[in-house]
Amino acid sequence: xxxxxxxxxxxxxxxxxxxxAFSSTTPRPVAxxxxxxxxxxxxxxxxxxxGHDILKYAVASNTGPRDNRQTSWFRVVSFxxxxxxxxxxxxxxxxSLVMVEGDVSINQYEDADGKTRSAMNIKQRSxxxxxxxxxxxxxxxxxx
Numbered sequence: 001x002x003x004x005x006x007x008x009x010x011x012x013x014x015x016x017x018x019x020x021a022f023s024s025t026t027p028r029p030v031a032x033x034x035x036x037x038x039x040x041x042x043x044x045x046x047x048x049x050x051g052h053d054i055l056k057y058a059v060a061s062n063t064g065p066r067d068n069r070q071t072s073w074f075r076v077v078s079f080x081x082x083x084x085x086x087x088x089x090x091x092x093x094x095x096s097l098v099m100v101e102g103d104v105s106i107n108q109y110e111d112a113d114g115k116t117r118s119a120m121n122i123k124q125r126s127x128x129x130x131x132x133x134x135x136x137x138x139x140x141x142x143x144x
Contacts, residue, residue, distance in 0.1 A: 030103065031104040032125075033102055033104045033122060034101050035059050035061055035076075035099070035100045036061060036098070036130070037060050037072075037074070037097070037098065038060050038061075038095050038097055038098070039057060039058070039095060039096045039098060040057070040058035040060050040073065040094065041057065041058065042057075042090065042091075042094055043056065043078070043089050043090050054078065054079055055077070055080060055086065056075065056076070056078075058074065058075050058076070059073070059074045059098060060072070061074065074120070076100055076122045076123075076124050077122065077124065078123075078124040079123070092132075094133070095132075095133035096129055096133060097132075098127055098129055098130060099128045099130055100122070100127050101125045101126045101127075102122040102124045102125050103123045103125060104120060106119070106121070107119055
């Protein structure tokens with residue numbers, strides 16, 4: 001059985017190739033966030049000062065028990081180019097339950113009163129619709 005020891009030792013040793021085999025670049029620090037919540041309104045298309053179009057929307061996420069629920073609001077920006085994916089995002093109605101994954105950054109700025117403020121910026125990487133809101137305007141079967 002002693003002839004198996006070298007094989008076990010080699011298998012137990014971490015290999016640099018195995019840990020980063022998927023990439024030859026050095027790892028970069030990244031801040032990511034995943035939010036599950038409801039769209040506060042339909043995403044809005046806006047033009048930037050450089051002339052690019054971006055989609056902006058807010059997601060409300062609730063935490064805590066029903067009798068003491070806290071809501072956190074997250075503003076998200078999407079740089080989706082013109083096409084079916086952007087059209088889909090713009091078609092999402094208020095109240096849709098979504099899961100958004102994005103990159104996070106914090107920037108500091110001075111407000112009109114000269115106070116230093118901080119803001120969290122979330123750049124959308126992906127969005128998944130978990131549930132659309134029920135349409136209360138649609139007639140129910142047998143109601144006519």
